[in-house]
Amino acid sequence: MLLGEVVAKVWPDKILPSLQGRRLVLVRPRGDGADLVAIDPLNVGVGTVVLVATDEAAAAATGVPTADAAVVALVADSATKR
Known part of the structure; x- marks a missing residue:
């Protein structure tokens, strides 16, 4: 598992049938690591820190x-960051 911040929503041109109707987000890991696309069943917003x-x-x-x-x-929402 990793901790990261949602930096964007993702809208694919084509998608596998198993991912149809699922929301995708781009997550930037805290610390080292490349950005990754994750399935988002929680409907989080951009700027939110997530696990x-x-x-x-x-x-x-x-x-x-x-x-x-x-x-x-x-983990935290952008409005509650200090």
Whole structure:
């Protein structure tokens, strides 16, 4: 799992049937690491700090066997950052 900030919503031109109707967001990890696209079942907003599950944990959390990353917890919202 990793901690990161949602930096954008993602709108794909084409998508796998298993991801149809699922919201996707671009997450920038805190510290080192490349940005990643995650399934967002929590409907978080841009600027929100989130916990992202990866690999098998992401698949289990979303019920999508092909999921590599999924937002699983809201850590802080941009309005509550200090």
